[in-house]
Amino acid sequence: MADAVKLDAPKLKAKDFKSDQEVRWCPGCGDYAILAAVQSFLPELGLEREKIAFVSGIGCSSRFPYYLNTYGMHSIHGRAPTIATGLATSRPDLSVWVVTGDGDALSIGGNHLIHALRRNVNLKILLFNNRIYGLTKGQYSPTSEPGKLTKSTPMGSVDAPFNPLSLALGSEATFVARTLDSDRAHLQQVLRAAAEHEGSAFVEIYQNCPIFNDNAFEVLKSAETRDEAIIRLENGQPIRFGDRAVVQSGYGLEVKDVADVDESDIVVHKSDVDDPAYAFALSRLSGTELDHTPIGVFRSVERPTYDEQVRHQVEEASAGVDRKGALDRLLNSGDTWTVL
Amino acid sequence: MNTVRQLDRVVIRFAGDSGDGMQLTGDRFTAETAKLGNDLSTLPNYPAEIRAPAGTLPGVSSFQIHFADSDILTPGDEPEVLVAMNPAALKANLPDLKSGGIVIVNTDEFTKRNLTKVGYAANPVEDGSLDDYQLIEVPLTSLTIGALEDYDIGKKDAARSKNMFALGLLSWMYSRTTGVTEDFLKKKFAAKPDIAEANIAALKAGWNYGETAESFAVQYEIPPATLPAGTYRNITGNQALAWGVIAAGVASDLPVFLGAYPITPASDILHELSKHKRFGVTTVQAEDEIAAVGAALGASWGGALGVTTSSGPGIALKSETISLAVSLELPLVVIDVQRAGPSTGMPTKTEQADLMMAMFGRHGEAPIAIVAPQSPSDCYEAMLEATRMALHYRTPVMLLSDGYIANGAEPWKLPDPADLPDLSVEFATEFNDTDSSGNEIFLPFKRDPETLARPWAVPGTPGLQHRIGGIEKADGTGDISYDPANHDHMVRTRAAKIAGIPVPDLEVEDPGDTDVLVLGWGSTWGPIGAAVRGLRDRGIPIARAHLRYLNPMPANLGEVLARYDKVVVPEMNLGQLSQLLRSGFPGTDVIGYNKVRGLPFTSNELQDALEEVIKNG
Numbered sequence: 004m005a006d007a008v009k010l011d012a013p014k015l016k017a018k019d020f021k022s023d024q025e026v027r028w029c030p031g032c033g034d035y036a037i038l039a040a041v042q043s044f045l046p047e048l049g050l051e052r053e054k055i056a057f058v059s060g061i062g063c064s065s066r067f068p069y070y071l072n073t074y075g076m077h078s079i080h081g082r083a084p085t086i087a088t089g090l091a092t093s094r095p096d097l098s099v100w101v102v103t104g105d106g107d108a109l110s111i112g113g114n115h116l117i118h119a120l121r122r123n124v125n126l127k128i129l130l131f132n133n134r135i136y137g138l139t140k141g142q143y144s145p146t147s148e149p150g151k152l153t154k155s156t157p158m159g160s161v162d163a164p165f166n167p168l169s170l171a172l173g174s175e176a177t178f179v180a181r182t183l184d185s186d187r188a189h190l191q192q193v194l195r196a197a198a199e200h201e202g203s204a205f206v207e208i209y210q211n212c213p214i215f216n217d218n219a220f221e222v223l224k225s226a227e228t229r230d231e232a233i234i235r236l237e238n239g240q241p242i243r244f245g246d247r248a249v250v251q252s253g254y255g256l257e258v259k260d261v262a263d264v265d266e267s268d269i270v271v272h273k274s275d276v277d278d279p280a281y282a283f284a285l286s287r288l289s290g291t292e293l294d295h296t297p298i299g300v301f302r303s304v305e306r307p308t309y310d311e312q313v314r315h316q317v318e319e320a321s322a323g324v325d326r327k328g329a330l331d332r333l334l335n336s337g338d339t340w341t342v343l
Numbered sequence: 344m345n346t347v348r349q350l351d352r353v354v355i356r357f358a359g360d361s362g363d364g365m366q367l368t369g370d371r372f373t374a375e376t377a378k379l380g381n382d383l384s385t386l387p388n389y390p391a392e393i394r395a396p397a398g399t400l401p402g403v404s405s406f407q408i409h410f411a412d413s414d415i416l417t418p419g420d421e422p423e424v425l426v427a428m429n430p431a432a433l434k435a436n437l438p439d440l441k442s443g444g445i446v447i448v449n450t451d452e453f454t455k456r457n458l459t460k461v462g463y464a465a466n467p468v469e470d471g472s473l474d475d476y477q478l479i480e481v482p483l484t485s486l487t488i489g490a491l492e493d494y495d496i497g498k499k500d501a502a503r504s505k506n507m508f509a510l511g512l513l514s515w516m517y518s519r520t521t522g523v524t525e526d527f528l529k530k531k532f533a534a535k536p537d538i539a540e541a542n543i544a545a546l547k548a549g550w551n552y553g554e555t556a557e558s559f560a561v562q563y564e565i566p567p568a569t570l571p572a573g574t575y576r577n578i579t580g581n582q583a584l585a586w587g588v589i590a591a592g593v594a595s596d597l598p599v600f601l602g603a604y605p606i607t608p609a610s611d612i613l614h615e616l617s618k619h620k621r622f623g624v625t626t627v628q629a630e631d632e633i634a635a636v637g638a639a640l641g642a643s644w645g646g647a648l649g650v651t652t653s654s655g656p657g658i659a660l661k662s663e664t665i666s667l668a669v670s671l672e673l674p675l676v677v678i679d680v681q682r683a684g685p686s687t688g689m690p691t692k693t694e695q696a697d698l699m700m701a702m703f704g705r706h707g708e709a710p711i712a713i714v715a716p717q718s719p720s721d722c723y724e725a726m727l728e729a730t731r732m733a734l735h736y737r738t739p740v741m742l743l744s745d746g747y748i749a750n751g752a753e754p755w756k757l758p759d760p761a762d763l764p765d766l767s768v769e770f771a772t773e774f775n776d777t778d779s780s781g782n783e784i785f786l787p788f789k790r791d792p793e794t795l796a797r798p799w800a801v802p803g804t805p806g807l808q809h810r811i812g813g814i815e816k817a818d819g820t821g822d823i824s825y826d827p828a829n830h831d832h833m834v835r836t837r838a839a840k841i842a843g844i845p846v847p848d849l850e851v852e853d854p855g856d857t858d859v860l861v862l863g864w865g866s867t868w869g870p871i872g873a874a875v876r877g878l879r880d881r882g883i884p885i886a887r888a889h890l891r892y893l894n895p896m897p898a899n900l901g902e903v904l905a906r907y908d909k910v911v912v913p914e915m916n917l918g919q920l921s922q923l924l925r926s927g928f929p930g931t932d933v934i935g936y937n938k939v940r941g942l943p944f945t946s947n948e949l950q951d952a953l954e955e956v957i958k959n960g
């Protein structure tokens with residue numbers, strides 16, 4: 004069965020989740036912080052290490068499984084959700100995680116991402132968004148801001164980027180969240196919520212690539228700007244940040260100075276609103292400039308999972324069946340005749 | 344009183360509009376024929392378009408059956424009897440009919456309008472253009488409506504039963520019974536008993552019409568064939584393949600996981616397996632072929648028998664994942680039901696042109712095992728073989744079927760599930776080595792010295808956590824390795840593992856007194872066999888052998904080839920096996936016979952081709 008993981012008092016420690024492989028990201032890479040946060044979070048799952056599987060695609064971020072002492076597969080570019088779907092569907096006893104990058108998940112693997120989300124396979128998908136192709140040395144990605152100057156776009160990129168959360172919400176995702184590599188407490192809080200969610204959990208993690216896209220998230224990190232830029236979503240709380248607030252506006256949401264709005268007009272966050280339009284409106288508050296960037300759990304609703312339903316059909320059909328006898332009956336079904 | 348004439352074999356083709364129910368008619372005629380103990384072989388031919396306009400040439404659907412009093416190998420080269428339900432069916436199929444053959448036409452449909460629709464300026468039934476044939480005119484539609492006058496159904500519905508009238512008539516002509524079909528109709532229309540009754544009445548009316556109408560002076564009898572004792576059923580290649588997948592799950596005692604994306608002519612395997620969840624078979628219709636093979640591989644990693652089915656265009660998409668499976672050394676069965684390509688090609692037509700793709704269609708050095716079934720029923724056994732290799736050598740295996748095998752059907756002597764081979768595997772559960780400090784450890788790439796297979800430790804196994812991936816890894820530890828010598832070693836080891844899979848020796852059927860061998864693979868088995876038989880019947884000796892294992896090839900192949908001056912290789916491609924033989928066995932005089940018309944070879948053309956080589960070299 005695929006019950007949501009119960010987060011017990013941890014028996015294991017972060018170090019138990021470190022593999023013997025030397026970690027090989029560039030110095031200062033945001034992936035280190037995410038790895039440390041995940042390693043110290045995993046004991047909270049309350050699972051033995053062998054019950055956890057990490058599957059990744061290709062990219063700097065996708066080296067992740069090699070550094071965890073769990074089962075792991077570093078697969079091929081963009082396809083991790085497919086492999087994870089096969090594993091999660093056939094093995095309900097496992098906690099299956101996908102680690103992917105903005106190129107891996109949104110470019111080459113875009114098709115698999117949206118289908119995993121719409122199916123609601125019990126997977127936790129961690130998208131490390133550095134808004135660049137790291138491993139292939141710095142080409143622009145589907146999340147790079149327009150006009151990006153890279154080796155492959157010396158005069159500036161001209162295509163409009165994806166907003167990963169809007170995409171996930173449009174794909175019928177049941178759990179959608181965003182967090183930051185540099186905020187370990189928040190990152191772990193989001194991982195916890197994702198782990199507890201039954202079904203696909205999509206977590207975008209803003210990750211700094213100091214080599215090819217340094218300071219891409221500086222506005223969310225520097226002491227001078229972050230309070231005005233980060234919107235921390237908390238269930239049951241009015242959405243306020245700095246001296247601003249989020250209010251309804253037309254068909255969507257809008258940021259206003261607190262001074263200009265009535266307290267009662269400030270939207271109170273609820274991640275379990277059934278209509279994805281609300282979470283979608285939240286996802287649209289930040290443009291490529293990241294000036295008003297909500298982090299936290301945007302959406303978390305319940306829907307039957309794909310894997311559970313698939314297994315249920317097979318279990319129902321196969322309960323108590325003696326396969327050999329049934330095969331004999333199958334072979335002999337319909338029109339048969341006997342030659343003496 | 345009619346005369347009864349004995350025949351040893353006959354080829355009949357039912358042809359009509361795709362709405363006329365010709366597949367059902369053929370299927371029922373086949374069931375009755377099987378019941379009477381004839382050997383048989385059938386081949387349907389569907390229009391490529393789902394709803395081609397009624398009465399047009401693209402809308403013609405047909406079903407051919409060849410049955411005999413001895414064992415037969417193909418659905419027959421040319422029909423000797425053609426049932427044409429409308430002018431389009433006549434026009435599309437007449438060129439195939441043997442001269443002097445019987446044409447039964449439904450004259451009701453030969454109206455001016457229907458004739459012009461398919462470009463007949465004059466009515467071929469009347470203008471003498473069928474003089475070379477034995478023409479039998481039957482107003483099938485009106486006779487059916489007449490026969491159903493007393494039933495409470497409209498004229499239109501009554502006319503729909505004309506295929507059953509035709510079936511009854513043909514059943515009478517060839518001394519078939521109708522009981523099996525009557526039972527079938529009762530079951531099929533259990534919820535609509537009046538429809539069942541009307542159809543049965545039409546069937547009987549057709550039979551009686553044969554008995555009484557003067558146009559039918561002769562009734563034919565084809566005595567039963569002497570086949571090995573046992574229980575038989577008729578089976579198509581796709582069905583046998585699907586059942587083979589189920590049997591492989593039983594034989595290996597593993598859950599089966601099929602990842603598939605619909606594509607002609609492979610979709611029926613997905614459909615069939617989706618019905619059989621009771622065998623612990625999980626089917627996932629993925630978003631594309633890449634996801635389908637990915638899911639199957641993910642399930643394999645988790646300890647299931649991962650299978651993926653597709654046809655050429657889809658197999659091309661799976662290529663990168665198959666290479667990953669080569670590198671991960673995990674079991675995976677990839678089924679390619681080949682169709683005519685490149686690109687969309689002719690999806691409903693057959694071809695054998697994916698052999699090179701199966702052999703080499705991946706990046707890097709990525710050898711995989713390849714098996715090719717030779718006939719529809721053989722798909723069952725071939726699937727068990729593919730599974731044996733995949734599970735025991737932890738490798739992807741490609742099974743190469745094709746459209747001819749997939750849709751063709753033949754009687755199959757049912758195997759006894761008690762005789763299934765033991766394909767069970769042992770998962771790794773224990774440490775298998777010790778490190779320098781004496782700690783027990785697990786090495787995911789420590790190989791079995793005999794098979795070179797690595798241990799299969801599925802996620803969930805306590806203590807054996809490890810990481811696998813497509814990056815080159817050190818043999819033994821599985822740690823990432825860019826060491827040049829290790830890569831060379833790994834490439835050679837993966838190749839040696841495949842090359843070392845034991846496969847049975849090639850059997851040669853040599854009547855003596857010949858220096859010519861005909862060597863085929865896959866679905867050409869039937870036509871080649873029929874051609875060889877024809878030659879020998881005429882006193883022309885020729886040796887034959889058929890390759891089921893294309894990678895690795897049988898160990899004795901080189902020795903067999905060396906025995907013959909000439910080796911003729913018929914293939915429905917431009918010479919792919921020929922090329923492999925020429926490069927693998929230089930010095931062999933390989934003569935290709937190659938056609939890519941989307942159609943199986945006829946045994947006649949093969950006889951001519953083989954005779955030509957025997958006579959003139």
Ligand SMILES: Cc1ncc(C[n+]2csc(CCOP(=O)(O)OP(=O)(O)O)c2C)c(N)n1
Nearest residue numbers: 061062063064080104105106107136137138
């Ligand atoms: C089929 C295929 N195409 C291209 C590549 C090359 N490639 C590897 S990673 C990558 C992009 C990675 O970007 P992202 O997913 O953002 O990961 P990051 O390195 O930034 O973490 C590309 C194009 C590949 N490995 N496989």
Ligand code: SF4
Nearest residue numbers: 028029032063137212
């Ligand atoms: S290239 Fe960027 S993303 Fe990749 S390891 Fe280096 S810093 Fe990290």
Ligand SMILES: [Mg+2]
Nearest residue numbers: 104105133135
């Ligand atoms: Mg990236």
